[in-house]
Amino acid sequence: MDKPKKEKQFLGHPRGLLTLSMTEFWERFSYYGMRAILIYYMYYSVAKGGLGFSQPTALSIMSIYGSLVYLSSTIGGFISDRLLGARKTVFWGGILIMLGHIMLSLPAGSLALFGSIILIVLGTGLLKPNVSEMVGNLYSEKDLRRDSGFSIFVMGINFGSLLAPLVVTWFQAKYNFHVGFSLAAFGMAVGLIFYVIDGRKYINHKDNQAPDPISAAELRPLLSKIGIGLLVLAILLVGMAAMGALNVTNVISLITIFAVAIPIIYFWMMLRSKKVTKVERSRVWAYVPLFLAAVIFWAIEESGSSVLAVFAANQTQLNFAGFKILPGWFQMLNPLFILLYGPIFARLWVKMGDKQPSSPKKFASGLVFAGVSYLVMILPLMLSGxxxxxxxxWLVLSWAIVEIAEMLISPVGLSVTTKLAPKAFSSQMMSMWFLCDAAAQAINAQLVRFYTPGTEMAYFGIIGALTVVLGVLMFFIVPRIEKLMQGVN
Structure with a gap:
């Protein structure tokens, strides 16, 4: 009798974990490498190799770019579930991302920039949510290794995000922006090669098929809805063009309205749905203030690649302690502090057990820390002018503080989203968590226009102070939120 084939493993986990971790490592390397230099490419003068956009326009584009990336994740989930299956969806997502970076590596000006944004947004939407789903599919529901496996996976993500700004920024400074972008394309190509070769052996076979394939009867109404949506968009754009209003600023404003409206519509649908029980409806109402708090937090946290990146280039000493710092290297601080804080907070919550703060209290504390991370940026400007x-x-301190806020909100938010989700909307509720980041960055696209030379103190001060005040006010309504949560902590 043949012996059962022994499962190949990686650190005691299914071997496919290495395949998917490396795929996501290289995808994050390409994305965060590109993001570390993109803001400078947009607003640096043509003489410096940039596009020469105004600083407010560059900041707005940077923010709306991030918003679109999170909005597109909902499309990726649908294509995987109903059309291609996770494995093919991830593959084509990687192809689009690589093509987007290749387009940026070509000296073709703003046309290449906007074309690359479209490709990378669509590609990231296809790849990112489905890689995470495939990691979960490596384990059975009762496999005790699941949480540990996701921890290893997240470590891979953050190592990719940490390494990318260091390498890509150095190549950009040594040569030019297009060499830096080509390195991001190379990183995604490496990830794809690893994914295709290794994936044949080690990815779960059920990821090859769509779990809920769309039927012929469903396809026609879907295509009709897509057609109507595209027609409405075309009419809007043509109307804007006819009025002489078709420009980057107005398109960004249109996307902002869309990104803010989608979660409002989702909440309205859930609260009115007959499929949602009385207890579930109460929990959805509890989720509303948590969602709003997360939007405010992400607006500050995501400004690291826009507002703080500009501050790093324009108002920071880049020759420090005999060492030359490149502005893009500050983008390493986000993943660095996540890697440092992650084990500390994980151990802290386990040690505190039942005595740890409730999710709303963690959110309120996170808001206060996020606001303080902006307020500290006033001090050097007051002291030095x-x-x-x-x-x-000062930038290191600001990032160190805001990443404490991330530890209090981001992983807690993922957990509480699953706990408060109505059964009929469980998957869509998880999409809501991505949509809060999309809404935050869309709002940022409007706010960052006020960050101009001379307004830095007012910008950091007003937003920071308002966030701290909202965090303190949230502590007062925590008992009400906890009551609405109906037993969920």
């Missing part, structure tokens, strides 16, 4: 370059340690 807005025209002086300040110590880079």
């Amino acid at each position: 807005i025209s002086a370059r300040v110590s880079p340690l």
Whole structure:
């Protein structure tokens, strides 16, 4: 009798975990490498190799780009579930991402920029949510290794995000922006090669098929809805063009309205649905203030690649302690502090057990920390003046504080989203968590226009102070939120 084939493993986990971790490592390498230099490419003068956009326009594009990436994740989930299956969806997502970076590596000006944004947004939407789903499919529901496997997977993501700004920024400074973008394309190509070769052996076979394939009867109404949506969009754009209003600023404003409206519509649908029980409806109402708090937090956290990136280039001492710092290297601080704080907070919550703060209290605390991370940026400007370059340690401090907020909100938010989700909307509720980041960055696309030379203190001060005040006010309504949560902590 033949012996059962022994499962190939990676650190005691299914071997496919290495395949998917490396795929996501290289995807994050390409994305965060590109993101580390993109803001500078947009607003640096043509003489410096940039596109010469105004700083407010560049900041707005950077923010709406991030919003579109999170909005597109809902499309990726549908294509995987109903059309292609996770494995093919991830593959084509990687192809689109690679093509987007290749387009950016060509000296073709703003046309290449906007074309690459479309490709990378669609590609990331196809790839990112489905890689995570495939990691979960490596384990059975009762497999105790699941949480540990996701921890290893997340570590891979953050190592890719940490390495990318270091390498890509150096190549951009040594050569030019297009060489830096080509390195991002190379990173995604490496990830794809690894994914295709290794995936044949180690990815779960059920990821080859769509779990809920769309029927012929469903396809026609779907195509009709897509057609109507595209027609409405075309009419809007043609109307804007006819009025002389078809420009980057107005298109960004249109996307902002769309990104903010989608979660509002989702909440309205869930609260009115007959499929939602009385207890579930109460929990959805509890989720509303948590969602709003997360939007405010992400608006500050995601400004690291826009507002703080500009501050790093324009108002920070880049020759420090005898060492030359490249502005894009500050983008390493986000993943660095996540890697440092992650084990500390995981151990802290386990040690505190039942005594740990409730999810709403963690959110309120996170808002306060997020606001303080902005308020500390006022101090160097008060001490040295807005025209002086300040110590880079102020940026390190700001990131160190905001990442405490992320530890209090991001993983907690993922967990509480699943707990508060109505059964009929469980998958869509998880999409809501991605949509709160999309809404935050869309709002940022409007706010960052006020960040101009001379307004830095007011920008950091007003947003930081308002966020702290909202965090404190949230503590007062925590008992009400906890009551609405109906037993969920």
